[in-house]
Amino acid sequence: MRIxxxxxxxxxSFLHNRLVVLVLILAACVVLLMLVPLMGAKSATTAAxxxxxxAAVLEMVSGVMSFVSxxxxxxxxxxxxxALHSELKSGTVLAVMARPVKRWEFLLGKYLGVMAFMFCYxxxxxGMSYGLVAIAGMKIHAAxxxxxxxxxxxxxxxxxxxxxxxTLVHPVITMGMILALSLLxxxxxxxxxxxxxxxxxxxxxxxxxxxxxxxxxxxxxLSLRQAALKQATWLEHSITLGYGLDCAVxxxxxxxxxxxxxxLRQD
Amino acid sequence: MSSPAIEFREVTxxxxxxxxxxxxxxxxxxxxxVMPGEVCAFLGPNGAGKTxxxxxxxxxxxxxxxxxxxxxxxxxxxxxxxxxxxLPENFAxxxxxTAERLLRFHNALAGRRAQDAATVIPxxxxxxxxxxxxxxxxxxxxxxxxxxxxxxxALLAEPELLVLDEPTSGLDPTGRKDVRDLLSALRTEGKTxxxxxxxxxxxxxxxxxxxxxxxxxxVKSGRMQDLLVAADRVEILVTGVTPELELKIQxxxxxxxxxxxxxxxxxxxxxxxxxxxxxWAAGMDVIHVMPVRNSLEELYMKTVGTEGGVA
Numbered sequence: 001m002r003i004x005x006x007x008x009x010x011x012x013s014f015l016h017n018r019l020v021v022l023v024l025i026l027a028a029c030v031v032l033l034m035l036v037p038l039m040g041a042k043s044a045t046t047a048a049x050x051x052x053x054x055a056a057v058l059e060m061v062s063g064v065m066s067f068v069s070x071x072x073x074x075x076x077x078x079x080x081x082x083a084l085h086s087e088l089k090s091g092t093v094l095a096v097m098a099r100p101v102k103r104w105e106f107l108l109g110k111y112l113g114v115m116a117f118m119f120c121y122x123x124x125x126x127g128m129s130y131g132l133v134a135i136a137g138m139k140i141h142a143a144x145x146x147x148x149x150x151x152x153x154x155x156x157x158x159x160x161x162x163x164x165x166x167t168l169v170h171p172v173i174t175m176g177m178i179l180a181l182s183l184l185x186x187x188x189x190x191x192x193x194x195x196x197x198x199x200x201x202x203x204x205x206x207x208x209x210x211x212x213x214x215x216x217x218x219x220x221x222l223s224l225r226q227a228a229l230k231q232a233t234w235l236e237h238s239i240t241l242g243y244g245l246d247c248a249v250x251x252x253x254x255x256x257x258x259x260x261x262x263x264l265r266q267d
Numbered sequence: 268m269s270s271p272a273i274e275f276r277e278v279t280x281x282x283x284x285x286x287x288x289x290x291x292x293x294x295x296x297x298x299x300x301v302m303p304g305e306v307c308a309f310l311g312p313n314g315a316g317k318t319x320x321x322x323x324x325x326x327x328x329x330x331x332x333x334x335x336x337x338x339x340x341x342x343x344x345x346x347x348x349x350x351x352x353x354l355p356e357n358f359a360x361x362x363x364x365t366a367e368r369l370l371r372f373h374n375a376l377a378g379r380r381a382q383d384a385a386t387v388i389p390x391x392x393x394x395x396x397x398x399x400x401x402x403x404x405x406x407x408x409x410x411x412x413x414x415x416x417x418x419x420x421a422l423l424a425e426p427e428l429l430v431l432d433e434p435t436s437g438l439d440p441t442g443r444k445d446v447r448d449l450l451s452a453l454r455t456e457g458k459t460x461x462x463x464x465x466x467x468x469x470x471x472x473x474x475x476x477x478x479x480x481x482x483x484x485x486v487k488s489g490r491m492q493d494l495l496v497a498a499d500r501v502e503i504l505v506t507g508v509t510p511e512l513e514l515k516i517q518x519x520x521x522x523x524x525x526x527x528x529x530x531x532x533x534x535x536x537x538x539x540x541x542x543x544x545x546x547w548a549a550g551m552d553v554i555h556v557m558p559v560r561n562s563l564e565e566l567y568m569k570t571v572g573t574e575g576g577v578a
Contacts, residue, residue: 012364
């Protein structure tokens with residue numbers, strides 16, 4: 001009951017957060033801008049070019065939804081860091097923590113509140129993906145659960161990262177640190193430029209250590225055709241999602257550990 | 268004898284600014300006790316360490332050294348927190364909530380049933396004079412209204428121990444009187460109250476125990492009635508005094524004041540017996556000999572003076 005109340009309160013505080021509302025408006029504007037080329041694609045589709053047009057439309061939707069999805073990652077990280085920071089800064093945390101609430105319960109309530117908001121965001125995002133493709137008279141071949149679960153696991157990592165850094169520094173610095181971490185993760189991931197052989201151990205070590213979300217991008221499934229989708233086995237999905245959840249749990253435990261030992265005063 | 272509701276033993280807290288290499292001691296070997304059922308005033312100049320002590324007591328900060336027990340548990344233990352009602356200094360609430368929804372939220376955090384809230388919340392809002400404003404967003408409340416709402420949330424779960432950091436801050440005279448009456452009622456109910464305040468005259472009326480802290484150290488602690496007794500002076504009430512005796516008393520540094528009940532002679536403790544015997548010998552009727560009682564303000568100023576704290 002306590003955690004449930006904290007979740008609902010965090011969710012409500014999101015809806016009163018101006019920055020969050022601004023990001024949502026930005027995402028909505030980008031999606032609305034998409035309507036013009038999609039309507040154009042619909043009118044230009046003939047029986048002869050149907051397959052080619054479908055591929056083009058799916059690519060277009062995938063590109064735009066990747067942007068909206070990336071905004072979601074920022075929202076998850078910022079939301080988690082700010083949910084904690086604003087409580088500490090305003091002092092509202094003191095009245096809450098004077099109740100029989102354990103510190104981990106408070107943090108879990110905040111985390112689940114952010115995730116509940118992100119779940120709504122993902123639902124809307126999924127609806128938009130289907131809607132946009134349907135407007136162009138095409139269809140998405142990927143299963144709906146992929147478009148739901150992949151972004152949720154990715155946002156779980158970003159929200160946990162936001163909490164870890166949010167227990168240490170201001171949300172703005174937190175965002176800078178997460179951005180730097182994301183760049184570093186790309187820098188050491190497969191497909192990045194070749195490192196000197198002497199430093200390969202460092203690259204490999206960092207690759208295994210840093211939380212990578214590259215494989216958790218649902219956009220890569222959006223543009224795939226039925227045949228290609230069948231190649232993604234359940235084992236592959238399980239490993240990818242399991243890795244993501246593992247990262248999120250480790251990061252959350254780190255945040256809990258840090259929050260347990262810090263003072264409830266914003267220095 | 269029951270165990271203390273609050274106990275600080277040699278508690279030390281130092282604020283560290285790692286980047287600047289600064290260390291600011293906020294509390295230094297502070298020790299005190301508050302027994303169940305006592306209303307205790309926690310006094311001291313700004314920055315003396317009062318809020319730090321309260322934050323340590325509530326488990327918001329960790330002490331660097333020493334031991335703290337609250338209702339028999341460590342600070343922050345949920346078993347202790349179940350018995351505590353807390354009003355923070357300059358507290359803030361979620362501005363987008365209404366008073367009723369905030370109290371429902373706290374009711375849920377306290378682990379109480381929603382059905383309880385339906386009866387308790389209207390009563391509490393009436394008690395703090397917020398009836399009629401329960402559906403107004405807290406963001407639109409005045410400072411005094413927010414403070415009264417804070418008092419209501421502190422009383423919400425029928426706590427055994429109330430920790431109030433400046434409860435009358437921001438309140439008008441009527442609001443202050445309400446809080447004073449509320450504290451008197453709580454004392455009658457046998458609740459323990461730990462109260463930080465700068466309003467010494469009000470504290471003197473309500474509290475049984477006083478702890479004065481300065482520069483992070485407990486400089487005076489004890490029962491109010493014991494502390495307010497001046498150990499160095501006595502007051503002798505007599506029906507009259509002869510001019511010769513009056514002169515002699517004044518030569519010894521005594522003070523003579525005439526009132527409706529008689530003549531009040533204040534002399535140093537060293538001259539108590541000699542003066543009383545002289546008065547008896549001169550045929551004066553000595554009604555009583557009592558230690559002089561200071562006001563809390565006098566005691567406070569004598570103890571702390573014009574010093575400020577450092578943290």
